Amino acid sequence: MWTLDELVERVREALEAEYPGAPNGRVRDVPDRRAIRWYSTIGLVDKPLGMRGRTALYGPRHLQQLVAVKRRQAEGLTIAQIQAELTAISPARLTEIALVPSNLMVTIDEEAFGQQHTQRSRFWADRPAEAPAPPADLPLPAPPSPVRSVAASQAFTGLALGGGVLLLVPAAVSDADRDAVAEAAAPLLDLLTARGLTTADGLIDGSPS
Incomplete structure (x- = not known):
């Protein structure tokens, strides 16, 4: 104008x-x-x-x-x-x-x-500069090893605590372990039940609580 x-x-x-x-x-x-x-x-x-x-x-x-x-x-x-x-x-x-x-x-x-x-330069017509080749005696980097998640390689054992609550532990469980866990989990189940976070079966590992 x-x-x-x-x-x-x-x-x-x-x-x-x-x-x-x-x-x-x-x-x-x-x-x-x-x-x-x-x-x-x-x-x-x-x-x-x-x-x-x-x-x-x-x-x-x-x-x-x-x-x-x-x-x-x-x-x-x-x-x-x-x-x-x-x-x-x-x-x-x-x-x-x-x-x-x-x-x-x-x-x-x-x-x-x-x-x-x-x-303005004709950027679309200019060839990009080629990256320099690495020295012949320089070893190439090794490809990265695959990463495995802990969850994929670790076996878990499930313990039913009752009320639909399932506890996962990364080891085999004996009968004594089950009894001890059931006793220790009782207060937790009461809390979950009071908050409406469990089902109504009221069982720990198939036994009455």
């Missing part, structure tokens, strides 16, 4: 450029800032595209509209006649009337983007 001063300068360059059918190749009376604001007020030129702080910004369509107005004025048309022709005109027809050189239609933002794009 352009400021108003930048827009005026582009209008001047467009009107001074050679183009087919132009009287003497030039059109005089480049519109100044005040004239452009007036054109915008009467709808002959679009409102600014936006603001950068307090600075109004304009684009390629404003350039075409202003150049088209001056070309029609050079042909002897009045402002009223130009308004009737340019109001709701199609973009293609406006381009035909204005005949603005294509290089002037590029905004400053697009020019800056084009320069950055040209300077």
